[in-house]
Amino acid sequence: MLTYREALQQVLDAAVVLPARRVMLDQALGLVVAEHVVAADPVPPFTNSGMDGFAVRAADVAQAREHAPVCLRVLEDVPAGRVAACEVTQGTALRIMTGAPLPGGADAVVPVEDTAAAGHPSREGSWVGVEVRKPVPRGANIRLAGEDIPAGARVVESGALLRPAEIGVLAEVGCAVVQVIPRPRVAVITTGDELVDASERPGPGRIRDANAPALCAQATAFGAVPVRFSRVPDRREDMTRVLSTATAAADVVVTTGGISMGERDCVKDALEELGAERVFWRVAQKPAGPLGFWRLGGKPVFGVPGNPVAAMIVMEEYVRPMLRRMMGLSLLFRPERHGALASEWARRQSDRRLHFLRVFVREENGELRARLSGPQGSGILSSMARSNALALIPGDATAVASGGRVLLHLTDEPEDH
Numbered sequence: 001m002l003t004y005r006e007a008l009q010q011v012l013d014a015a016v017v018l019p020a021r022r023v024m025l026d027q028a029l030g031l032v033v034a035e036h037v038v039a040a041d042p043v044p045p046f047t048n049s050g051m052d053g054f055a056v057r058a059a060d061v062a063q064a065r066e067h068a069p070v071c072l073r074v075l076e077d078v079p080a081g082r083v084a085a086c087e088v089t090q091g092t093a094l095r096i097m098t099g100a101p102l103p104g105g106a107d108a109v110v111p112v113e114d115t116a117a118a119g120h121p122s123r124e125g126s127w128v129g130v131e132v133r134k135p136v137p138r139g140a141n142i143r144l145a146g147e148d149i150p151a152g153a154r155v156v157e158s159g160a161l162l163r164p165a166e167i168g169v170l171a172e173v174g175c176a177v178v179q180v181i182p183r184p185r186v187a188v189i190t191t192g193d194e195l196v197d198a199s200e201r202p203g204p205g206r207i208r209d210a211n212a213p214a215l216c217a218q219a220t221a222f223g224a225v226p227v228r229f230s231r232v233p234d235r236r237e238d239m240t241r242v243l244s245t246a247t248a249a250a251d252v253v254v255t256t257g258g259i260s261m262g263e264r265d266c267v268k269d270a271l272e273e274l275g276a277e278r279v280f281w282r283v284a285q286k287p288a289g290p291l292g293f294w295r296l297g298g299k300p301v302f303g304v305p306g307n308p309v310a311a312m313i314v315m316e317e318y319v320r321p322m323l324r325r326m327m328g329l330s331l332l333f334r335p336e337r338h339g340a341l342a343s344e345w346a347r348r349q350s351d352r353r354l355h356f357l358r359v360f361v362r363e364e365n366g367e368l369r370a371r372l373s374g375p376q377g378s379g380i381l382s383s384m385a386r387s388n389a390l391a392l393i394p395g396d397a398t399a400v401a402s403g404g405r406v407l408l409h410l411t412d413e414p415e416d417h
Contacts, residue, residue, distance in 0.1 A: 003395075004317070004354045007283045011293060011318050012332070014279065014300050015325040018184060018251065022177050025170055028162050030223050031180040032328035037156040039173040042146030047102045050141040054093040054115060054130055055084075055106035058138040069131035071118045078103060093130055102142055109141035110134070149173060159328065181328035186219040186319070187227045187250035188212055189242055191257040191267065192306060193234050210308045210381060211256040218315045224252075224323050234258060239270035247299045251326065254319060257306030259290050267303045268292065276301060284395060285354045287378035288314045307378035313356050313390070316411060335410045339368030341391065346399035353395050358387035361408060370408060388412040 002010070020034035049055065056072065064070040072093040078084045084094055084103035093110075094103050102109075110132050118129035149155055155169050156162075162170075162180070170178060188211075195209040196202050209231060216226035227250045232242050239258065246253045258267040268281070276296035281303070283291045287310035292303035300322065304314045321332040339361060347355070359370035370391050374383030391406040400406060 001282050001284045002280050004283060004285045004392075007280055007285075007291070007293070008318060008321070010279050011300070011322050012325060014293075014295060015322045017328050018182055018326050020179050021182050022179050023182070025167060025176050025178055028170075028178050028180050029164065029167055031162050031183065033156050033158055033160050033162060033166075034179040034181055034328070036154050036158050037170060037173070037175050037178065039149045039151055039153050039155050041173065042151045043149040043172045044143055044145055044147070047145045048143050049096045049098055049100050049102060049109045050143045051098050051109060051111055053096060053109045053111045053141065054132070055088055055096045055103050055109055056093045056132065056136070057088055057090065057106065058108040058136055058140070060091060061108075061110060061132045062135050064132045064135050066133050069116070069133045071129055071131050074128060074130050076103075093132075095130070107138045107142075108136045110136050111141060159330070161329065181326075184224045184252055184323050184326045185227050185250040186216075186224045186323070187229060187246035187253045188215045188219065189229045189232055189246060189253065189255045190306075191232045191234060191239065191255060195231050211306065211311050214308060214312055214381075215254060215256065215315055218312065218320075219323075222315075222320045222323050223327060232258075234266060236266040236269050236273070239266050240273050243270055243274060243296065243301070247297045247301070251299060252319065252323065253296070253299060253301040254304060254315070255302065256304045256311045259292055259303040259305055271296060271301065271303070284352055285356065286351075287356065289353065291318075293318075305378070308381040309358070309378045309384050312381075312384055316390070317356070317409070333409075337368055337408045337410060338405055339370050339391075339408050340403050341400050341406050342369050342371040342402065344400065344402045345372070345393070350396060350398045355393040355395075357391040357393060357406075358383045359389050359391045359408070360387055361389040361410065368408065370406060 061070050072091060074095055075086050075092050076084055076094050078094050078096045078100045080097045080099040083101050088094055088103055088105035114134040116131045118131045155173055156166055190209050190212045194206050196206050198208050202208060212228055216228050219226040229242055229246060232238050255267050271294050274296055276294040279293045281292040288305055290305055291314055294301040304311045324332045358373045360373045361368050361370045373386035374380055389411055390409045
């Protein structure tokens with residue numbers, strides 16, 4: 001039987017980066033760029049004012065003081081989006097708004113708060129004069145053409161993750177369509193005659209299906225696109241049909257339930273009927289020991305136990321890193337830390353299986369302390385909701401004393417590249 005690490009490596013070996021495609025910029029957040037992006041034009045494209053004020057010649061206001069202001073004649077108002085009709089000459093100024101092109105002859109901008117009106121307003125409401133009460137050096141409050149990004153600069157490297165800042169930069173340089181690694185499509189198939197929708201009141205012997213919404217939500221949280229299929233009855237012919245459809249519609253297929261040794265567990269039989277290549281079945285871990293992994297038509301297929309905790313842990317520990325590799329991301333795994341288990345944990349005997357414990361972790365006195373988030377049965381989904389990490393207990397450990405060190409996977413850490 002494979003260990004967790006061995007099984008995970010075989011999953012990652014089967015992960016292939018998806019072919020790049022071009023998408024609109026507003027659809028590219030969180031994706032990896034597949035080619036370098038070079039700025040065709042400088043940013044900003046012209047020298048402009050860094051604030052609201054007056055475009056002046058610095059030499060004209062060098063002697064300006066609060067008690068002895070310098071008075072300049074205002075020739076024109078220049079709002080953002082308009083080019084001045086005249087130039088600044090000795091003894092003149094242009095009123096200018098933030099972002100407006102700097103007029104010819106000006107080499108500085110005086111902030112409006114360092115000025116006062118002079119003379120009388122014209123009929124149009126424009127100032128005819130301004131008193132400047134503080135000097136400014138040449139270049140003050142001016143944004144030079146290309147000072148952010150010069151023309152020809154590489155603004156985004158191939159392999160970079162597109163965060164909001166990169167999206168803004170691409171917009172600045174006019175890149176409205178970008179070549180990226182797309183989001184994988186994940187088919188989620190739940191099986192079982194006993195399952196009903198969350199909106200239904202279960203009848204005798206029936207339960208609500210938690211796996212489909214939970215696993216679809218995980219796929220979305222991982223950056224993928226879930227493709228939810230209708231539940232499949234415990235019949236091989238139905239499973240064969242849905243698997244065939246799912247592999248055509250998605251990049252990764254995840255089935256839950258029907259994977260053990262029971263007479264009505266039909267997932268393995270359906271996959272074999274379709275000619276799937278089995279990579280492994282069963283892993284020395286708890287929960288999710290009867291985990292299977294196949295390749296069908298070149299697509300990865302996970303056969304996951306139906307217990308909701310087992311299904312979510314497989315998504316977290318196996319499917320998530322595979323999806324990240326398929327998306328071209330360089331960091332595949334959650335942050336790993338070591339911390340102290342706050343209470344004693346023990347199993348009946350050494351079964352050589354890695355145990356995933358649901359825990360809630362927080363820092364106390366400079367150390368991470370992990371507390372069990374509830375009962376650890378693989379059907380106790382509420383303990384998954386109360387956890388923010390998984391503690392990995394190796395197969396040769398029969399117990400962990402209170403305060404004992406454990407390896408932690410921090411599942412609620414922010415996403416990183």
